[in-house]
Amino acid sequence: MTGQNRKLRSADWFGRTDKTGFIHRSWMKIQGVPDHEFDGRPVIGICNTWSELTPCNSHFRELADMVKHGVYEAGGFPLEFPVTSLGEPMMRPTTMLFRNLASMDVEETIRANPLDGVVLLAGCDKTTPSTVMGAISVDLPTIVVSGGPMLNGKFQGRDIGSGTDVWRFSEDLRAGRMSCEEFSLAEAAMSRSHGHCMTMGTASTMACMVEALGLTLPGGAAIPAADSRRRNFAHLAGNRIVDMVREELKISQILTREAFENAIVVNAAVGGSTNLLIHLLALAGRAGVPLELDDFDRLGSHQPLLLNLMPSGKYLMEDFYYAGGLPVIIRELGDRLHQDAVTVNGHSIGENSTDAVCYGNDVIATLQSPLQKEAGIAVLRGNLCVDGALIKPSAATPELMQHRGRAVVFEDIEDYNARIDSPDLEVDESSVLVLKRVGPKGYPGMAEVGNMGLPAKLLEKGVADMVRISDGRMSGTAFGTVVLHVSPESAIGGNLALVQEGDEIELDVKGRTLNLDVSVQELSRRRAAWQPDPPHTERGYVSLYLEHVQQAHLGADFDFLVGKSGSAVTRDAH
Numbered sequence: 001m002t003g004q005n006r007k008l009r010s011a012d013w014f015g016r017t018d019k020t021g022f023i024h025r026s027w028m029k030i031q032g033v034p035d036h037e038f039d040g041r042p043v044i045g046i047c048n049t050w051s052e053l054t055p056c057n058s059h060f061r062e063l064a065d066m067v068k069h070g071v072y073e074a075g076g077f078p079l080e081f082p083v084t085s086l087g088e089p090m091m092r093p094t095t096m097l098f099r100n101l102a103s104m105d106v107e108e109t110i111r112a113n114p115l116d117g118v119v120l121l122a123g124c125d126k127t128t129p130s131t132v133m134g135a136i137s138v139d140l141p142t143i144v145v146s147g148g149p150m151l152n153g154k155f156q157g158r159d160i161g162s163g164t165d166v167w168r169f170s171e172d173l174r175a176g177r178m179s180c181e182e183f184s185l186a187e188a189a190m191s192r193s194h195g196h197c198m199t200m201g202t203a204s205t206m207a208c209m210v211e212a213l214g215l216t217l218p219g220g221a222a223i224p225a226a227d228s229r230r231r232n233f234a235h236l237a238g239n240r241i242v243d244m245v246r247e248e249l250k251i252s253q254i255l256t257r258e259a260f261e262n263a264i265v266v267n268a269a270v271g272g273s274t275n276l277l278i279h280l281l282a283l284a285g286r287a288g289v290p291l292e293l294d295d296f297d298r299l300g301s302h303q304p305l306l307l308n309l310m311p312s313g314k315y316l317m318e319d320f321y322y323a324g325g326l327p328v329i330i331r332e333l334g335d336r337l338h339q340d341a342v343t344v345n346g347h348s349i350g351e352n353s354t355d356a357v358c359y360g361n362d363v364i365a366t367l368q369s370p371l372q373k374e375a376g377i378a379v380l381r382g383n384l385c386v387d388g389a390l391i392k393p394s395a396a397t398p399e400l401m402q403h404r405g406r407a408v409v410f411e412d413i414e415d416y417n418a419r420i421d422s423p424d425l426e427v428d429e430s431s432v433l434v435l436k437r438v439g440p441k442g443y444p445g446m447a448e449v450g451n452m453g454l455p456a457k458l459l460e461k462g463v464a465d466m467v468r469i470s471d472g473r474m475s476g477t478a479f480g481t482v483v484l485h486v487s488p489e490s491a492i493g494g495n496l497a498l499v500q501e502g503d504e505i506e507l508d509v510k511g512r513t514l515n516l517d518v519s520v521q522e523l524s525r526r527r528a529a530w531q532p533d534p535p536h537t538e539r540g541y542v543s544l545y546l547e548h549v550q551q552a553h554l555g556a557d558f559d560f561l562v563g564k565s566g567s568a569v570t571r572d573a574h
Helices: 019-031 060-073 095-112 127-138 164-175 180-190 202-213 228-247 257-270 275-287 293-300 317-322 326-336 349-353 413-419 520-529 540-548
Strands: 043-048 077-082 117-122 142-146 153-155 158-160 378-382 385-391 402-410 432-435 467-470 504-508 513-516
Touching: 043 060, 043 095, 043 228, 060 077, 060 117, 060 228, 095 127, 095 540, 117 127, 117 228, 127 142, 127 202, 127 275, 142 202, 142 228, 153 180, 158 180, 164 180, 202 257, 202 275, 202 326, 257 275, 257 293, 257 326, 275 293, 293 378, 293 385, 326 349, 402 413, 432 504, 467 504
Parallel strands: 043 077, 043 117, 117 142, 378 513, 402 432, 432 467
Antiparallel strands: 153 158, 378 385, 402 504, 504 513
């Protein structure tokens, strides 16, 4: 018990000579921990989202071991702990329903235990925002180690991308262009290594987000999960977190307004997922950084698309890494970013990318010759979305960006599933598909069903895209002219709830508007007749969620979790 350091939070557990200190040290020794681990060295928590129910994170036990090696090497004491893991491919009705629950698990586990710093192991879509949200609310030195993308899928002599090609294959199967045998063979060909989706889906977007925010070591976003350099990256993160504790470099010092602005610009440049908005808004709410939906349009929508990656392009994350990774994008963006924003390694984001070299201009374009002059995510306003809605122009059909059509309305996901392939469905390629009750409260959880599959009879005619509108989300791997995150949602009486079959809807992405061509008087009449649905349940976590979840334009966090409580725990357990 020598070398006590009261600057370390863990000293209040392990550095005491009373009964409480005895209890804390004695029970830790069950695991074979020697006395010298309690001599005042930094205690590092390794927050692990490993689970066999989260296939994207199935290699995290190995990554955790590499982090431990790094922590020990730097003179720290690593302690691994599990938290709620959210498996995107497995959980129903949607992992988004449980993002806030996982964040509470992370927050309370960190605060309640003798930790001086934290390494977050995250990969699958919601594991990154949930762990970071929880860590922000405690505000210890924190570093993120993402799990990395899968290797490129290989099928019939070409590269295929997780998610993006699933949507294509499923449409081809429904249209009779692909056999059931081919569909089955593609399953194994797509997911052939550890890691998360290798397209610029939400998982890859989140990995780029934490690097752009400065929460991870430079270059980490794109390293494939199967590459030995991913394990090396984890080891180095273990080294660095010990120094961060000694330097007292907390997560709040990194997550400034400038860091959030950088993440918005980088997301536009890489063609990132629309899901970034809802997660970044939630992170900002925890950090106490002012951030609004319109900031994403103002800062990001006119940025160039520099990364040729599915679903907006043709390459995959493995190719991105070989071409130089995110530091090349950051260097190329130059003064469009706050290059002096601090990162977890103590250097600025600009310093970290100074020597970045591009090894593939087919994959990473230049500002002088971008893939698109303006990409990013457009924020729409109008009587259908008073508090905003989103569309991702880089993944949409240019000809549909200004469109007027007749609404084909599905009252909920069950209505959609029952009627979308009916030969009696009154729909043509000019129609606008409208899906209600899939927002935060309506689904519940705001599921990724906004990229509705097209009607079978139109697929058979070769129709590849239509305007689709909902208060839900879509996978970052998806594509199409899809309007998402309509707020207020239909379940709480937003005007989306009042849309009826045959109404005319006008979308004007350039003008940033989405309007229902119905008079104010008629909307008032419909509103007077509208009745909310009964709650999905009156017990358990879902009841808590329904009572406290905020709307999409606020990040869909719980109202009582906005902000932080810090790391102090004022009472002993014994």
